Amino acid sequence: MKQNFTVRQGTLDGVEAFLRVAQYRSFRRAAAELGVTPSAISQAVRALEARVGAALFIRTTRSVGLTEAGARFLSRAKPAFEELVAASEVARDLGQRPTGLLRLTVPRAVVPILLEPLIASFCKAYPEVEVEIAAGEELVDLAAKGFDAGVRMGQFIATDMVAVRLTPPFPFVVVGSPDYLSRHGRPERIDDLRQHACLRIRRSNGSIAPWSLVDGNKTVEAIVSGPLIAHDFPTMLGAAVEGMGLAQVPAPIATSLVKTGKLVQVLKSFAPMAPGVFLYYPSRHQTMPKLRAFIDHVKGRQVAAGKTRVHVDDKRTRGTKTR
Template sequence: MADVTLSDLKAFAAVARHRSFQRAADSLGVSRSSLSHALRGLEQRLGVRLLHRTTRSVAPTESGEHLLQRLTPLLHELDTVLDTISHGPDEIVGTLRINASTGAARWLLQHVAPAFLQRHRRVALELVSEGRLVDIVAEGFDAGVRLAEAVPKDMVSIPFGGTLRFVAVAAPAYVAAHGRPATPEALRDHHCIRQRLPSGKRYRWEFAKGRREMAVDVPGALLLDNSDLMVDAAIQGLGIAFVPEPFARAALDDGRLVLLLEDWSPADPGLCLYYASWRHVPPPLRAFIALLREVTEAQARPAS
């Protein structure tokens, strides 16, 4: 449609993403009134309403949401192509957006981000940490990081960080007062710190021993949605927590927590960085992958 300009589409994407005309206007460096005028003009030319507007909020209509999902990766791809043309194919510039869980983002900040930002000073690295699984393509991310089992099958995945296990932990005072559970079934007689998943469901604790696998819907009056908070609650003696081992490692090492049901907690494949197999891989992501592989190989080498 000839009358629809790139600036119109970028304006719509900004408003739909920020859910606010003012925040979108600030991000684009234009006035709120000019942005509102541009969006009304776009809706008129397309002949469809793209945004629900009230005095307090703005949100995409069904048509607007569909347009945003298709438009976001296209605008991101266009920005990448223009950066490459403007600066030459050998100079790495632009923005690299990665969606990750909090634990994965912490690992990347510790092991990869410092060297990456030092080597590639013209790349802006944006790590968005959240618990929910997102469609990285639809939401404009170059890549995502999740546990291997959660990576969509149609994505290219790159494992890193080694294996990972979930462990049951409790404070020594709790164990002294309530005893140690001998089997996962015995958790039903304990106070457990349960977890609410981003989907809204409660997480069932998963255990394995040899060929036996078990998922237990544990009891407990305390329900949290964050592994760091679950560790804190366990340290306070509020019950048994079930978390990825790295979150509890420091407290296990200094004795604030003890490990329970260790023979039921095997190591599983850990984290993977993943990206869409059908999309062009932008130079910043290629550089990040190369460094991630360097770090992974270095960590796998035996200490001399």
Template sequence: MSIPHADLAAFVTVAEHLSFHRAAIARNVTRSAISHAIRRLEAQLGVRLLNRNTRGVSLTEAGRQLSTRLQQAFADIDQAVDDVNHFRDTPHGSIRITVPRAVGLTLVAPIVATLTRRNPGLSVEVSSNDGLVDIVQAGFDAGIRFGESLQQDMIAMKINFPLHFAVVGSPEYLAGVPVPQVPADLAAHSCIRYRFPSGVSFPWEFRKDGTTVQIEVHGPILLDDQELMIETALAGAGLAFVFAERVQAHLDSGRLVRCLADWTPQFSNLYLYYPDRTFVPAGLRALADLLRHPRAADLSIGVAVTATEVEA
């Protein structure tokens, strides 16, 4: 049986006030509208809910039972709405984000730790995936990606956290070959190459004194994971082009040696992106706010722009 909720709400109000007049005032409608709603409800149920006489209104036994159940039901509805308000007003519930694997290790881990520590009611699910992800179809609230790979209908906020690339090799590998002095010297080296999930190989780009050089390197090993590239370089297989932040401990210990340090560029093309600016969950706002304030984790974030503006 489908009964209009407005008629049920009108009945609950009359039951509370035991007056059609006061119920009409409470609901900001006419007394006639309240009377029609009660008649429709009783007709649909086939049961008298209210006794009316010149002295006033009283509940029948059926009306008293229905009123009690409906008051509880409407209270549950009010609580459900209040629970949803938590998502708007305070970080609560859960958010799902997708990030490139290497960026997740370097950037996201400390951010997520701080975010959940500051907001005990929030849980965060992170999916590390180097492929292009349709966050709407996959059910993510947001993602972190490089600017050139953003979808055009996304809202994007630049993360001004510079990442630095480094060309590294093991002492064992470099002992048998000349150490490269300029990017062109890489032609004589075995390079551990990176391939995107799309199948495209990642070119090695260098910058010095305003000059940018892009090198297509060669080597027998092609991988799709920076951590695996680092392990392969540690094993002496060749030179790898990876985030310097991921290999700093190996450089400090001497297990890896950095090459072309004066040529390797700073990289700052990361964006937090999400589908819509309207009704952004509080948890996602907290994530953006954390990225926006440098003191939170030595990070800063730029002004929100559309993905179309990213490429402009």
């Protein structure tokens, strides 16, 4: 059954006119304040009285006073109207300049290597914007959960999202600790993984992700096994450092550990490429100044850093939702 609105249409019509007349006890002064004619103010008040069902003013040729109904209406309407005006000003302020709370949902792995330096410089540049980072692997509905934007690898972003590139494409690498490799040997072919402890990750939909590799032009999904199932890449990477087994992770999060010798990359020729990491959000038309400022800041830092022609323009990713 169709229900009526709680506030009937037109209920607020004439309220501002009433408040101005009550303030000045004059229809003429109220009209001058609002920039309309006294006749327009009088008509607005009469229409309000008709809807309320009671006279709100006592009018004589010399003065204007409030009736008891008018006094009671004033005591409740004035603070309520002032709150509405204040609410409009707050919303207008958020829509005109970068301010307020910017909420981002991001994977744990990208926080230390990508977001920490970016957020630090952004907060310095825009002190009126507060940034909240919710780190987790689950793909959330941005609008339903109240997030302004998210950060994910391109293949996990829905095609109806607007995306801004944060990194170039990168490989998914297989790594193991020197200790593990000295005990179990280095795999040379994809089939060799059957004899190795392979650390795995559980997707947000509950399934355990196979390892994806490439053999020439062919993509191979290897069903592997091992002692640990993690819910995020940093946990799996830490287990690999401790010698628990091999891990397949995004190359950027393993780079420093490979350089310091804590991990060794294997099966290099079989590493598949990922499209990279993107900032994504629902619509250009709904972009608030705080998010637009963050997007511009991302682009500005990429240009300033002299990235090798990374495309930082808005684009629509064409990855499939696999997670």
